[in-house]
Amino acid sequence: MATTSTRTADQAPAARVWVRVRGAVQGVGFRPFVFRLARELSLKGWVNNSAAGVTIEAEGPAPALEALLSRLVDEKPPNSIIEGMEHSFLDPCGFSGFEIRESAPGGDKTTLVLPDIATCPECLAELRDPAARRHRYPFTNCTHCGPRYTIIESLPYDRAATTMGRFEMCADCRREYADPSDRRFHAQPIACPACGPRLALWDREGKALAFGDAALAMAEEALRSGRVAAVKGVGGFHLMADSRSAAAVAGLRERKRRSEKPFAVLFPSLDSILEAAQAGDVEVRMLTSPEAPIVLLRRRPGKGAALCEGVAPGVPTVGAMLPSNPLHHILMADLGFPVVATSGNLSEEPLCVDEADALLRLGRIADVFLVHDRPIARHVDDSIARVVAGRPLLLRRARGHAPLPVRLDPPAGRKVPAVLATGGHLKNTVAVTVGDGVHLSQHIGDLGTQASSAAFESVLSSLTQLYGLAPQAIACDSHPDYASTRFAERSGLALTRVQHHLAHVLACMAENRLAAPVLGAAWDGTGYGPDGTVWGGEFLLIRPGGFSRAAHWRTFPLPGGETAVREPRRSAFGLLFEAFRNDPAGLEGLECLASFSGQERKLFGQMCLKGTGTPRTSSAGRLFDATAFLAGLREKNAFEGQAAMELEAAAEGFDGSGSYPVGLSAGPGPLVLDWEPLVRAILSDRAAKVPAGTISARFHRALADAIVSVARAAGVSKVVLSGGCFQNALLTETAVAGLAGAGFKPYWHQRVPPNDGGIALGQAAAAALGWKDAEKPSEEEH
Numbered sequence: 001m002a003t004t005s006t007r008t009a010d011q012a013p014a015a016r017v018w019v020r021v022r023g024a025v026q027g028v029g030f031r032p033f034v035f036r037l038a039r040e041l042s043l044k045g046w047v048n049n050s051a052a053g054v055t056i057e058a059e060g061p062a063p064a065l066e067a068l069l070s071r072l073v074d075e076k077p078p079n080s081i082i083e084g085m086e087h088s089f090l091d092p093c094g095f096s097g098f099e100i101r102e103s104a105p106g107g108d109k110t111t112l113v114l115p116d117i118a119t120c121p122e123c124l125a126e127l128r129d130p131a132a133r134r135h136r137y138p139f140t141n142c143t144h145c146g147p148r149y150t151i152i153e154s155l156p157y158d159r160a161a162t163t164m165g166r167f168e169m170c171a172d173c174r175r176e177y178a179d180p181s182d183r184r185f186h187a188q189p190i191a192c193p194a195c196g197p198r199l200a201l202w203d204r205e206g207k208a209l210a211f212g213d214a215a216l217a218m219a220e221e222a223l224r225s226g227r228v229a230a231v232k233g234v235g236g237f238h239l240m241a242d243s244r245s246a247a248a249v250a251g252l253r254e255r256k257r258r259s260e261k262p263f264a265v266l267f268p269s270l271d272s273i274l275e276a277a278q279a280g281d282v283e284v285r286m287l288t289s290p291e292a293p294i295v296l297l298r299r300r301p302g303k304g305a306a307l308c309e310g311v312a313p314g315v316p317t318v319g320a321m322l323p324s325n326p327l328h329h330i331l332m333a334d335l336g337f338p339v340v341a342t343s344g345n346l347s348e349e350p351l352c353v354d355e356a357d358a359l360l361r362l363g364r365i366a367d368v369f370l371v372h373d374r375p376i377a378r379h380v381d382d383s384i385a386r387v388v389a390g391r392p393l394l395l396r397r398a399r400g401h402a403p404l405p406v407r408l409d410p411p412a413g414r415k416v417p418a419v420l421a422t423g424g425h426l427k428n429t430v431a432v433t434v435g436d437g438v439h440l441s442q443h444i445g446d447l448g449t450q451a452s453s454a455a456f457e458s459v460l461s462s463l464t465q466l467y468g469l470a471p472q473a474i475a476c477d478s479h480p481d482y483a484s485t486r487f488a489e490r491s492g493l494a495l496t497r498v499q500h501h502l503a504h505v506l507a508c509m510a511e512n513r514l515a516a517p518v519l520g521a522a523w524d525g526t527g528y529g530p531d532g533t534v535w536g537g538e539f540l541l542i543r544p545g546g547f548s549r550a551a552h553w554r555t556f557p558l559p560g561g562e563t564a565v566r567e568p569r570r571s572a573f574g575l576l577f578e579a580f581r582n583d584p585a586g587l588e589g590l591e592c593l594a595s596f597s598g599q600e601r602k603l604f605g606q607m608c609l610k611g612t613g614t615p616r617t618s619s620a621g622r623l624f625d626a627t628a629f630l631a632g633l634r635e636k637n638a639f640e641g642q643a644a645m646e647l648e649a650a651a652e653g654f655d656g657s658g659s660y661p662v663g664l665s666a667g668p669g670p671l672v673l674d675w676e677p678l679v680r681a682i683l684s685d686r687a688a689k690v691p692a693g694t695i696s697a698r699f700h701r702a703l704a705d706a707i708v709s710v711a712r713a714a715g716v717s718k719v720v721l722s723g724g725c726f727q728n729a730l731l732t733e734t735a736v737a738g739l740a741g742a743g744f745k746p747y748w749h750q751r752v753p754p755n756d757g758g759i760a761l762g763q764a765a766a767a768a769l770g771w772k773d774a775e776k777p778s779e780e781e782h
Helices: 030-040 062-074 121-128 173-176 213-222 246-256 270-276 282-288 326-335 355-360 449-467 483-489 500-511 564-565 568-579 583-589 598-608 620-630 641-651 676-686 692-714 730-739 758-767
Strands: 016-024 044-050 053-061 080-092 097-101 199-202 207-211 228-231 237-242 262-264 294-301 319-320 339-343 368-372 384-387 391-396 405-407 419-421 431-434 437-440 475-477 494-498 518-528 534-541 545-553 662-666 669-675 718-722 745-748
Touching: 016 062, 030 044, 030 053, 030 062, 030 097, 053 062, 053 213, 062 080, 121 326, 207 213, 213 228, 213 237, 213 326, 213 368, 228 355, 237 246, 237 355, 246 339, 270 282, 270 319, 282 294, 282 384, 282 391, 355 368, 384 730, 391 758, 419 758, 431 449, 431 758, 437 758, 449 483, 475 483, 475 758, 483 494, 494 500, 494 758, 500 518, 500 534, 500 718, 500 745, 500 758, 518 620, 518 692, 534 620, 534 692, 545 692, 564 568, 564 620, 568 598, 568 620, 568 676, 620 641, 620 676, 620 692, 641 692, 641 730, 662 692, 669 692, 676 692, 692 718, 692 730, 718 730, 730 745
Parallel strands: 044 097, 228 368, 262 319, 294 384, 419 475, 475 494, 518 718, 545 669, 718 745
Antiparallel strands: 016 053, 016 080, 044 053, 199 207, 199 368, 228 237, 237 339, 262 339, 294 319, 384 391, 405 437, 419 431, 431 437, 518 534, 534 545, 662 669
């Protein structure tokens, strides 16, 4: 006769499960989480870090093991990212308890290196609690927050493999580290005033003036008195000054050689930000997120008492951020007012990360140096973001984001090789592929100096060594004179040259997980064109393994070449010369050219006519510059993109329902967008005293309409928007709305910058996915 089992789960036959968890699972408290979960489920076994992630072996009743597998995913630590989990059931082997084992050496290094994480609420509460032993301790952290990428020297992630390895834990920290109920259980950067890093204040000669809280107090007094402080943070130095003081900000600008480019501002609290600027729900979420980026916000009219005009001259926005580490929290709570917090470097140079370098490079800028003795393994700037079309858009990808990967979708059966990508020349980032992930580095900057080139090579070497890669190939821009290209050529690896604007489009496709066919609008200031012209207003049709140039803006001469990038008036002259090529008297009579001397008109005219020092360009970026000049906004740029920023800002509050005409001509080869009708309409409006804001609104609408026109002609449903021009929220939002309204599916960047900071991703995608010819488009007729 059959019987019914009454055995409980605790009496179920024992089994063993082996689990490997891949993703961002080191440095987020994942092993302590597994330890506590196993204890709760009465499981025996072990967990450890490995180069591939986290490995678990647990044994116990089968229902408890099934609960472990489901709860690993459902209840994972808040900052962890599980990208894959595999498991196998095995025979039990008689474990006697559950333990966290030493990390396993060797193996392929595929685990994700986590970015630095902003201070969590629990650590912040300790900073503010006079009874806590970490009250006002600037290096407080736990498994939920603190430095990660900037302290890791090798994988797996253990204290000995970080820059904290030289600080021996005191008895109290060791007790917390070993206590499964403590949130600092196995927190690798754990520290306290008794055993961890400490602050010091130095003068310009490197002489120590004070230590600990006294050093902080002296730095605060320097800021209150209008002096400049160089403050060593998590990823490098900031230069700080009182944002309320016109004299302090002007002094910082003069010393840093940064005449007009806006400064970022560090605010004491969210309330103080909202007093000075407007922020919607998405902006507030970004400001208070673990990534804690600088967020571009619109300043409140008449509410600028905390921000002098010199902070962001000529623009209605401010780059605002909240404290992201304990030192900044303490500093800002003490000061109670916002401070300029700009990168600790000279313009166009990489961030300073150690004290000796800071004294050498910042000694003529800063009055005092607030330093500490925790080494920084690699520089990481603040990330910069804004909201576009209701979504966050990164403009600079660094702290909080780098070096998390973007996943590729290789064709079935294709193994992604280990690839290095060297990026572009401006806003450089580099990338490495690990499996199907492209790990994009932090922002490096423009490669125009010896220091920035050294930083470029250091970051590339650091990423390669961190993941133990033996690269099989390298990808670079097709421009022969870029420092990044020359590095790739010297490497001796199999080389893939990727046309600049193709890399932009492929980066946006990779981020949005798109497969061909796709139409890509790649608009920026400049990119090497295989036809000998300077590209920058491109429409590329992407097919599997190949691309063609579907359309572009009509080319025009750029008198002076690179000089024209700094002088919008030159771009305007080139446009007008081309438009009035057959009407010299009409050109001479243009009122907008009154600011040009007779000698300049003659010289520039000859340059445009003969092509001497005057390349032809299809650049949309230069079209923005020319329009800013024609609208009466700016003749010369003090920093890259200034004219375009002011043109976008001018449209605020003006009717954008009108537009300007743009021609579209077909023939052999790509379609050509003709800007001449648009330019003549702008001249007509200017003569009629139409406000610059109206001209700007109509210009942006015309460009968005042009994108829709090309999309209709190409007949491809998926349209991606990439390149530096799409940092412009007005252009992007108008184009997205126009494309969606016309039945197309628009895609744009979110986690990867649309500017050249995303180029390395596109290069890596081209090489990893096996593009045979990524340098020159195939011929296309329309």
